[in-house]
Amino acid sequence: MYPVTAAFLSALRRSHVVTLQVDAYRGSTLLKADLPVSGGAVTVDGGSQIRRTLALTVADPSLDPKLDPAATLAPFGSELVVRRGIRYPNGQTEWVPLGRFRIETVQAAVAQNAIEVTGADRAATVKDARFTAITQANTANSVVQEIRRLIQEALPGVPVTDLTGATASTPAVFWERERWDAIEQLGQAIGADVYFDSAGNGVIAPAPTVSTEPAWMIDAGELGVMVDGSRETSRELTYNGVVAAGEGDGDTPPVTATVWDTNPASPTYYLGPFGQKPYFYVSPLLTTVAQCASAARALLGRVTGLVRQLDLSCVPNPALESGDVVRVRFPDGTAETHLLDSFTVPLDPSTAMSLQTRSPEPATE
Structure with missing residues (x-):
């Protein structure tokens, strides 16, 4: 936030x-x-x-x-x-x-x-700056440095802040045309999101999880900010494992790693009644088992977070950012911790703000 x-x-x-x-x-x-x-x-x-x-x-x-x-x-x-x-x-x-x-x-x-x-x-400007020829990654750079280079080639001088601390090296890969796709692949290889913040600066941030401290309370009642809301529980797009793999060269099989939801208290526990439902991810940037495992862990936090979804309207808080953790307390007293996926901030003083959230956690009193 x-x-x-x-x-x-x-x-x-x-x-x-x-x-x-x-x-x-x-x-x-x-x-x-x-x-x-x-x-x-x-x-x-x-x-x-x-x-x-x-x-x-x-x-x-x-x-x-x-x-x-x-x-x-x-x-x-x-x-x-x-x-x-x-x-x-x-x-x-x-x-x-x-x-x-x-x-x-x-x-x-x-x-x-x-x-x-x-x-x-400003991601639109970077996205438009497509490669005009097949381009090789600079293997002398770390992944963070390579992301920064690709952004600043399109937007010279624009700050790009790294919040991950990742030091992984950039593998020898080639990109054909799409600059932003290359940036996303690099980010996923270190379990990071890459975006432009509210000030127009680039950010490389760890993929969000609900384990961080809530940034804001959205609650009903006196001095509450909630206007309305609806809740949905679904397993349609929910997975409890991720299989991440590199790309083989034809002679050797690709490196791979599998990460499951191993929390017995989780509703998507991989040995529980939910069953086993893996999500598959392949990237040429994954060249070691450790890189595959890191990418799989980052993706797991996203694909298991669809058990509970909320559509809310509330008093606008323009300071929020997608990926923030919010605590939602309903009129019946139950509360849930959610990741903020998307929201709309109105540019007038009277319209409510709409939010869409998700969480793998059950409600608590």
Whole structure:
């Protein structure tokens, strides 16, 4: 979760004044500050290559770029920096960034006297920078260094922070075309997610699990933030084992490792009534048994986390990030710890925030 003060989290549970700001940039040059925004939303989806996307209504038809590539809202390199905050009674505002978005489309809604803008985070720029020839990985780099190199080739100077501490070396592999697919493969080889955060910077982070301390409580009742919710329990996309393997060369079999859910208290315990249901993952970046085992353990945390799913609406907390752990307490007093998969932050002061979560853990009192 983006770091905010205790006062910010406390204010979310009471009546508070919401502030919004959207500024337009081209590179480091501010084109226009505080665009007139009448609505929209930022959607964050940890399962998507482009984690953060923007839908925005600009209440000024004069900003329609038409055919001018240098216009403020022209989709030729302009970026929108979006913030949502709380203004305190003393007049000070605490801001939370919601993302830095490349403008993708602009549509003039004549009847509504407004402009509809869509945007995507900086992963879209990296994704577009496809390899023009078969490219070999730099084996002199660690996997973290190679991820950073591939990102900064497309976005020179953009910070890429590593939170994994991984030191594994990059194997000798070739990539044909898709740069972001190569980055994802490298991340999976060290059990990491790679994404752009709310400030527009690259992050290499360990795959999330529910074992970390909850970042926020979503609860009902007095001073609670929950508006509504539904619960679903399903085994359709749930697995309790992962088989991770490299690619053989035709003469020798590929290296492989299998990891099971070995917790007897887990509803997906591999020797329990759930049965055995393995998930298979193959990557050319896995060249040792240890690498296969690391990748399998990281994936296991995701594929066993689909036993319990929640769709919630609550008071918007713009500081949340996909992969955060949240504690959810229902009106009947039961509580569950969940991973936050995706959510939508509205760009208006009155709409509730929608969230989708998952958890392998049963409810507790």
